[in-house]
Amino acid sequence: MHLSLPAVCVAAAASLVLASVPAQAAEIPNGLFLSVTGDGGATLRAVAIQCPHRAEQHPYGTLTCALLAAVDGNIDRLPGDPHPCTMEHDPVTATATGIWRNRRVNWQKTFSNACVLDAATSPVFRF
Numbered sequence: 001m002h003l004s005l006p007a008v009c010v011a012a013a014a015s016l017v018l019a020s021v022p023a024q025a026a027e028i029p030n031g032l033f034l035s036v037t038g039d040g041g042a043t044l045r046a047v048a049i050q051c052p053h054r055a056e057q058h059p060y061g062t063l064t065c066a067l068l069a070a071v072d073g074n075i076d077r078l079p080g081d082p083h084p085c086t087m088e089h090d091p092v093t094a095t096a097t098g099i100w101r102n103r104r105v106n107w108q109k110t111f112s113n114a115c116v117l118d119a120a121t122s123p124v125f126r127f
Contacts, residue, residue, distance in 0.1 A: 029053060030065075030073065032098035032105060036117065036125055039091045047127045060123035067124065073100025075107045081122035085115035092117055094125050 035046035047058050051068060055061030071077035075096055092114050096107040111117040117125055 028102060030068070030098075030100045032068075032073075032096050032100065034058075034125060034127070035095045036114070037093045037095070044092065045127055059127050064124050068100065073103065073105055075105075075109075075121060075124065078121050078124060080120045081118065083115075083119050085113065085119055088113050088115075090114070094121060096124075 029050055030052075031048065031050040033046065033048045036044045038044050049055060049058045049061055049064060051061075051065035055065045058064050067078060068075075090113045091110055093108060093110045094117055096105055098105050111120065
């Protein structure tokens with residue numbers, strides 16, 4: 001069997017790529033951009049987090065990554081941190097966008113105030 005030089009080059013390149021796949025497939029990065037906006041739409045705070053690497057950009061990065069992993073990136077399934085909140089009406093909207101385990105995340109929810117947000121999602125939006 002005689003292979004042309006381009007075919008040999010393509011085969012060699014493909015084997016190099018395939019050889020690197022198992023190492024990369026073992027740890028698929030999960031990255032989310034988290035933000036909290038006020039009633040008028042102004043961004044109050046925002047942070048990007050990549051799990052398991054670069055979790056340190058979030059003040060509770062390690063715990064946030066562990067919680068998100070436990071709920072497979074589904075923020076609605078977070079256990080939260082139930083605690084009493086005032087009935088003050090000062091709406092905030094939490095947003096999470098990015099990729100979690102090769103799935104697109106596009107989550108947004110409005111809460112009556114920052115305390116209610118914290119109780120429902122803590123520590124994910126505690127930054």
